[in-house]
Amino acid sequence: MQLKRKTLFGAGALLLGASLLFTGCSNGGGSGESTSPEAPDATGDSFVVGYAGAVQANPNNKAIEDAMRAMVESEGGEFIVTDANFDTSKQFSDVQSLINQEIDVLVIWPLDPLGIQPAIEQADAAGIPVIVQDTTDGGPYASNFQVTNYESAESAASLIEETVGPNAKVAQIEGLPIVGVLDARNRGFAAGAEALGQTILASQINELDSADGARPIVDAWKSRFGSEIQAIFAYNDQSAIGAASAKSDDFNPIVIGMNGDSDGVAAVKDGRMLATYDFHPVQMGAGLGWAAHQLVLGETLPETVVLEAAMITKDNADQWIPVDEWLKKSFDVSIEDVNGTSMLKVTERG
Structure with missing residues (x-):
């Protein structure tokens, strides 16, 4: 040049x-x-x-x-x-x-x-x-600065296994795959779930990139699968919050998000989400x-x-x-x- x-x-x-x-x-x-x-x-x-x-x-x-x-x-x-x-x-x-x-x-x-x-x-x-x-x-x-997006999403599958047991049935809210960081999260969780023998019952892209976009996706899964879904992984906290808002007495999957933003950490503290990741x-x-x-x-x-990145759960959320x-x-x-x-x-x- x-x-x-x-x-x-x-x-x-x-x-x-x-x-x-x-x-x-x-x-x-x-x-x-x-x-x-x-x-x-x-x-x-x-x-x-x-x-x-x-x-x-x-x-x-x-x-x-x-x-x-x-x-x-x-x-x-x-x-x-x-x-x-x-x-x-x-x-x-x-x-x-x-x-x-x-x-x-x-x-x-x-x-x-x-x-x-x-x-x-x-x-x-x-x-x-x-x-x-x-x-x-x-x-x-000159350089690529990256966060452990793939690895963190992969570890979310391990957290699900630790929480609900082996061979869990899960669902995945995906980010737009054209965006490299979101694609890494999508692929990381899918790889982690496959390695642990988990079944991904459904996956869908949240094109609105918001809680409002995630809620109807999860409502449809709730109608189709009901309590069969044990866990939901979402590529960001807003999608996870939207997923958590669909919970009910007969539909109570654990929910994991990513980004470690203030809304996500608050949801971890009050139990709506199991975990998020601070990037x-x-x-x-x-x-x-x-x-x-x-x-x-x-x-x-x-x-x-x-x-x-760092995983945030109820155990360490107060340190955030x-x-x-x-x-x-x-x-x-x-x-x-x-x-x-x-x-x-x-x-x-x-």
Whole structure:
């Protein structure tokens, strides 16, 4: 690609530190893989990060955005965000708009990883490195930051077995499979259920992506299967809440959601849901903003960086910290090699 800057500040990947709130970052040695060989045309004190958001009305996505903005601005950069609102065509034009604004780094959670490729190639041709979320298809990318979506959904099947016993009969509310992160959740749970001998009696996509969209799906299952359904897995908390609202004396499956948002955690606490998964959106946003700054400084990033999700049940729900509280905190950010996997470590400063 034609690079916006010919000078290479540095190479080598990362065991690096930064603070989320109004403090700088420090550089150190380490090892890893890089797909971004040179720095963009900016200095560490003056740079622009563009974020092509997918659905910013989603609380988790908004938390990622807010934390990324805080990190970028704390390092002296400018942060520009767009919102595709689940529209793949708009996300394509959003990326082109960000390129025209001469950003130095593009961060994107692609709604359609393959469909967005021409825009990614335009960014590459302009010398703009690209960091993606939960995306392995396409490229070239400086790095892919992903959460353990597949593994977490897979573990939900194990939780069902622990709760209702072996060979459970389950139902699955799926997310739109064109969205990589949702497809990973869909596939992860299906694989986990199959491995444990569970029977998926029914599965359906919640095209409305809301509790209101999930409720009629579950009502139909209730009429068809009744108490035969022992558990329902939903790809997000709102769908799980919609599923739980269909419960009755003669229809009482356990319900598991994902995202760990405030509504989901409240439903776990009051017993409507058995569990949800916290994907640490503030920590992910801090990591993405920090990583964008590292590219500006000429550092390299591992090809894939993983942030591990956490299961939330009644046993630990009281320890959950709301997003607005996380956003007030200061963090150290690093990437550490754990058994050959580059893990994102975001820890609160004491």
